[in-house]
Amino acid sequence: MDREKPLLGTVQETLLIPLYARAAETRKEHALLRDPHAEEIVACLDYDFGRFDGLPSLTGALLRTLLFDEWVADFLSAHPRGTVVEIGTGLNTRYERVDNGLARWFELDLPDVIALRRRFFTDTPRRTMVASSVTDEAWTAEVSAGGDGPCLFLAEAVLPYLDEADVHRVVDLLADRFPGSLLALDTAGPGFFDTQEQHDALSRVEARMRWYCPDAGSRLTHWRPGTETVASHTLTSLPPALLARLPLPYRQMVSALTAQRLPQAEGYRLNLMRLP
Template sequence: MTARQAVTLGTVQETLLIPLYGRAVESRKPEPALRDPRAEAIVASIDYDFARFDGMPSLLGSVLRTALFDQWVSEFLTAHPDGTVVEIGTGLNTRYERTDNGRARWFELDLPDVMAVRRSFFADTPRRTSISASVTDPSWLDTVALTAPGPCFFAAEAVLPYLTEDEVHRVVDGIAERFPGSLLALDTTGPGMIDTQDEHDVLAKVEARMQWNCPAPAALTDWHGVASVLDSRTVAELPPPLCDRLPDSLREMLSGLAAQRLPQVEDYRLNLLRLR
C-alpha cells in the first residue's frame, strides 16, 4: 500500500481541506451535485483526519458554492474563450480540471506552504501557472499582468473573509487598478456568522477564524474598485441553469431551505462583482 502524504499547513491554510473533502464526498454519491474524481484521489492520498467533518451540512454548502463559482467561470469562458482565469487562494481546488476550455490562460495563487502541497498533485503547463504568494502581496498582480491575455476573471473562494476589511479593500482595489472591468467572484459573511464561529459545524473543528464581515454585499459598490454587483445569492438560491442540473432530492431540500430564510443561511452570500 502506498504511504499517505503528510501535509503541513498554516492555521487558515488548513481550511482548504474542508472544500476538498466536501467535493470528494459529494463525488462518490450516485447522483452528485458536482463530480470531482481528482478530489477523491487527493483525499485518499493525504494523511489527515477528514472524518472530523463527516456528516456536517457545511460540506454540502461548500460544494454548492464551488458549483456556482464553476458556472460563473464557465459563463465567462463562453463569452471570452481566450480570456484569463485567476484562482485566488486556490488551495487544492480542481476548477481547471472541471471548467478549462483548452484555450484560456490560468493562474493559481496561494501561500508557499499550500503550493508546496499543491505541486505534489498539479503541474504547470504553458497555459497554467502557479504563483506562490499571499493575496495581500501586490507583486502577484505583476506576474499575471505580464502574460494575461484578454478579459480576466478572478475567483476568490473561501479566502477574503479570513482577511481584515482593510486588507480586502486593498486586494480589491489593487485588482481593479491593474485589471479594470474584470470580474471578481467572492463569498461574504455577515456579523452573525462571525460571532458564532465557535459553534459552526465545521469551523469549530479548526483553529482558523474569519475576520471580515459584509452584511450587505450591495454596499460593496461604495468601494473605489467595485463598479457593480452582478449577482449575489445564498447557497439555497442557486440560479436555474445550475439548479436544474442538481438531483431532484437536493433541489427539494434547497427549496425548503430558501423558504425558511434561516439567519445562518442568509448571512453567507456568494457574489459576482464587476470591477471599475
C-alpha cells in the same frame, strides 16, 4: 504509498474542507459533482478527514463551487482566451472541471499550500501556480505579463479569512491593475459571521473568519465607486437554471432550507462583481 501529513498554516488548513466535500460527494449515488482527483488527494493525505464526515455545510461548499464554476463557464464562453485567476486556490480542481482548452489560468495561494499543490498538479503553458499572498502586489506582474484580455478573479472562501484592511487592499490592487475585471467572492454577514463558533466545519479547525461584510455591493462601491454587482445569491436564492440541474434530493434540500429562512444561510452571500 506513505500518506503525507499536510504541513499547513491555520487558515490554509481550511482548504481541506472543500477538498473533502468534493471527495466525499464523488462516492454518492446522486452527486452534485464528481471529483476523482479530490478522492485521490484525500487518500494521499495523513489527516483526520473523518471530523468533516456528513456535515451539512459540505453541501453548502459544493453548491458554492458549482455556482463559481458556472461563472467561469459563462466568462469563458464570452472570452474563450480570457484569464482566470483563482485566488486562494487551495487544492481546488476547477481547471479540471471547466477549462476550455484556450484560456490562461493562474492558481495562487500561500507558499505552503502551493508546495503541497505541486505534489498533485503541474504547470502547463496555459496553467501557472503562483506562491504568494494575494495581498502582495508582486503576483500581479506575472498575471499581467503576456496577456491583455479580460480577467476573472475567483476568491472562493478566501476573503472572509482576511482582515478588512487586507480585503480593501486586494480590491484596490485588482481595480488598479485589472480595471473592468470580474471578481467572484463570498461574504459573511449577520447570522453567519456571528455564529462561526458553532459552524459545523469551522468549529473543527482553528481558523476563524475576520472580515464581516453584510453587503458586498455597498462595501466595494464605497471603496471603488463604479463597481457593479453582476450577481449576488444566497444558497437559498441560487440561479434557477443551476437549481434545475441539481439532483432531486438536493433540490428538495434547498427548498426545505429556503422555507426555514435560517439566519446562517441568509447571512452568507456569493457575489460576482465588476470592478470599475
